[in-house]
Amino acid sequence: KHRSDRTQECERLAFLDEVDILDTPPEQEYDAITRLAAAYFKTSNAFIGFIDATRLWIKSCCGANLHELPRENCILDFVLNQQSPLVLFDTAQHPDIYARRACMPQIGSAFLAIAPIFISGGVIIGVLAISDSQPRAFFDADSLDMLARLAGMVTAHIELRRLRNADVTRIHTRHQAQCGESTNWPGVEELRRALEQHEFVLHYQPEVDLESLK
Numbered sequence: 001k002h003r004s005d006r007t008q009e010c011e012r013l014a015f016l017d018e019v020d021i022l023d024t025p026p027e028q029e030y031d032a033i034t035r036l037a038a039a040y041f042k043t044s045n046a047f048i049g050f051i052d053a054t055r056l057w058i059k060s061c062c063g064a065n066l067h068e069l070p071r072e073n074c075i076l077d078f079v080l081n082q083q084s085p086l087v088l089f090d091t092a093q094h095p096d097i098y099a100r101r102a103c104m105p106q107i108g109s110a111f112l113a114i115a116p117i118f119i120s121g122g123v124i125i126g127v128l129a130i131s132d133s134q135p136r137a138f139f140d141a142d143s144l145d146m147l148a149r150l151a152g153m154v155t156a157h158i159e160l161r162r163l164r165n166a167d168v169t170r171i172h173t174r175h176q177a178q179c180g181e182s183t184n185w186p187g188v189e190e191l192r193r194a195l196e197q198h199e200f201v202l203h204y205q206p207e208v209d210l211e212s213l214k
Contacts, residue, residue: 005080008080008123008124009053011121011123012051012123012124012125013052015119015123015125015162016050016052016125018165019158019161019162019165020165021050021059021158022050022052022057023057024059026059027059027060029157030048030059030060030157031060031062033048033060033128033150033153033154034046034047034048034060034061034062034128035062036150037062037128037130037147038062038063038130040146041113041130041146041147043130043131043132044063044131044132044133045062045064045109045129045130045131045132046062046063046128046130046131047060047061047062047063047064047128047129048060048117048126048127048128048154049066049069049126049127049129050117050125050126051071051076051080051124051125051126051127054070054071054072055068055070055071056068056069056070056074056076056126056127059126064131075097075112075114076114076127079114079116079124079127083116083122083124084116085113085114085116085147085148086112086113086114087112087114087139087144088109088111088112088113089111089135089136089137089138089139090110090111090136091109091110091112092110092135109132109133110131110132110133110134110135111131111132111134111135112129112131113129113130113131113139113147114127114128114129115127115128115129115144115147115148115150116151117154117155117158118151118152118155119155119158119159127151128150128154130147
């Protein structure tokens with residue numbers, strides 16, 4: 001039995017807060033997945049979005065110029081409720097879903113396939129979606145499996161981000177305990193940003209005897 005909607009909502013929001021992914025700049029690992037999805041399925045659009053309390057915030061988009069979509073009356077409700085991928089060969093043939101299409105005008109979605117992005121415990125934190133302006137007549141089980149696998153790659157990247165953030169916090173906390181607050185050691189947010197921007201440089205500091213200089 002799935003957790004209640006309220007419980008999943010709380011867990012989703014807590015996780016997104018922990019990984020600090022919302023409203024962050026584009027990152028090549030997510031952009032690579034949306035480009036691959038659009039190319040593999042030959043669709044005009046592909047996007048990765050994370051679901052907060054009021055919106056679907058778009059982390060990466062290939063094709064349409066999307067930044068965020070409102071959750072109210074959104075097609076996302078169907079994915080959250082059924083806890084599985086959603087494939088619509090022609091949205092016009094589904095009146096209950098087509099009526100919600102107004103909240104996604106930028107996608108031009110006659111054909112739409114959405115795979116949930118799960119974290120441990122079966123909580124959905126977002127979606128990987130592909131869409132096209134032309135209806136389709138075919139999207140087989142192998143295609144659906146491939147879309148789910150790509151969504152799993154997003155899960156892997158977001159879990160890695162969570163572990164990385166936890167390591168940064170742990171290092172910073174340990175340094176504060178050892179050295180106090182008066183040092184120039186960078187803060188947690190500075191360390192996270194440096195990791196994301198690949199700004200760390202390893203330096204070799206040899207031990208030197210100050211008297212002999214050896």
